Amino acid sequence: MNYLDQQSEFGDKFESSLKNLEKSIKDIYKIRNKYEASIEESSIRLHSSTLDYKSTYACLNAILKNKITMGELVKIYEKDYEEYLKGSYSVLSCNSGSSANLLAISTLIQSKKLEKGDKIIVPALSWSTTIFPLVQYGLVPVFCDCNDLDFNISIKNFRNLIEEHHPKGLMIIHTYGCPADMDSICSICKENNMVLIEDTCESMGAEWDGLKAGTFGEISTFSSYYSHHICTLEGGLTCFKNNSDFKIAESVRSHGWVRHLNKNDEIFKLYPLLDPSFLFNYIGYNLRLSEPQAAIGINQLQLLDSFVEKRSKSASLYTNFFSKYQIIF
Template sequence: MNSIPLSAPDITEAEIEAVTSVLRTNSLSLGPGLEEFEALLSERHRHTSAIAVSSGTAALHLAIRALNIGPHDEVIVPSFTFIAVANAVLYEGAAPVFVDIDPATFNMNPALVEAAITSRTRAIVVVHTFGVPAELDAFCDIAQRHQLYLIEDACEAIGATYHGHPVGTFGDIAVFGFYPNKQITTGEGGALLVRDPQLAHRIRAMRNQGRYPTDDWFQHRELGFNYRLSEMACALGIAQLKRLESVLALRANVASLYHQRLAEFSAIQCPISHFADRSISWFVYVIRIAEYASVGIRDCLVKRLAERGIASGRYFAPIHHQPAFEAFSQAHPSHLPITEAVAQRTVALPFFNRMTSIQIDSVSDAIRSILQEENAL
């Protein structure tokens, strides 16, 4: 039996060649690849300054730090997301304030965000969960009225659009991630888009140990980090970014095939696949066990799919329930009924660019037979 992974990077021979050819040069870091990758990212995003870094987490950390957010400040974030979102706030001694989500899109609910604002709130990190753009009109409006920074976390959403404009171009800063499970990958990697050129200048220096472009190698004007992205990674990123449109089409096709196969199972809710005002950049395909069905079916599905060689996973386990957040959550209890309910019922299915219809059939057939065995059809 062939196993089906949860995700799989899609690397072409030309991309392997592009990476290999960098290794034949003398420039393995801070070279022409970085400039080109950033220029391409900037071009795609209404010419906002783009800064490539070593991960999405590094991008989030630089965003929080560059906005001078620190102790006694609060930053509004979702809990139904990847842990790096809250960790980046903690790195700078500020407090994440978890806000609940909209059960239909899994994105933060703007009305609840507004209710969570206090005199200590400095920023909102709005995550475009699973590649579905959040309600950006509402978030921009809230941020403006309350004079807060808006950070878009587009790590899961490169190429998605809201009212025809790419996500990442609405906030003061946006972050992207290029881990191998993402729509495009650099192995490890990430990027920031920064609206204010002065701020971008500072973030570029912070990425490179606090050195500014005219500084020599041992001149460090402020606390910096090594968050640089290698030339090999940039070469891969350039090639992948150039074919983003076709990647998005491949992924939309996989999502549509899943929808056709799974929509008939009433025990399962498929993700929303169409919005009038935004386009999705499919990151993962997350189904939800219907309300009337037993919660236990989710874990049973994950276990029985694994027995058949099919990977799946709960997506997400809420941040405020993570062991690393135990003490924090005791000190700062959160009221997140939708996050709690949704997180028990969601499961990500195998999802990648080159997934074949045969593989999609195998996953769907396996789900059908497991649901039948559980009398959940």
């Protein structure tokens, strides 16, 4: 059963008012879509929100049913994304792609997989909040040139930088929907014992050799900012290959506390005098996604494949148009 069909505690009148609200939102979207279609005849937008009436209604439904934060909708959204990545990663949602990156780096530092002073290769064509968490935690970013085919990192320069700097990790970006060369990158990282983190904020749904971008590294991150592939108003996802990293990140996302752990967890035996609800074992933040945003996310994920298809069609249109100008290709 769809969670939206669950009866709430507020009674029949409340439920029928919700149905009327859903219908009104649908009508409002019809009017808006007609207006926007008329504008699109005379202009090309760089981007627009992917919110549809179902996503907007799901958001309001959550608010009206007092679903605010840390509830079942966030868990459903995260499970849906785990399925989307074909089950090989444990997923935590958070309140932006930038937070997703911060959560990834903070976790790798607190798990001691990375240490202050370690060098991390990052693309020269990068985003500020890909780099800032590294600097914030005392890691040293080393900038790698990009190639002129798809603007992802140049494999030649990547190899040279490894020889020169002996880095501990690579924080790759899959640029503008184009996956980086994961065959070369994965084998080079393995050869050199480097931690691979995939910032996939610009490329949700992209694939390399039939595998989703964001399913190669130790940790991968995604954004649901409205100019990216799906929209949860603001939002992000951090995905973990390793369960012990996931457990640390759950705390880092929520104030550094450990109250979500099983009461028999070893950690509570170390501090028998402390109330488990107020044990803060990691350096933490509040990076959580709200329930109404997760409700939007659940709906948006159902549309993700169609959004990727539309973007690919737009890319082909541009590529075909510009291919006659040899100076560009």
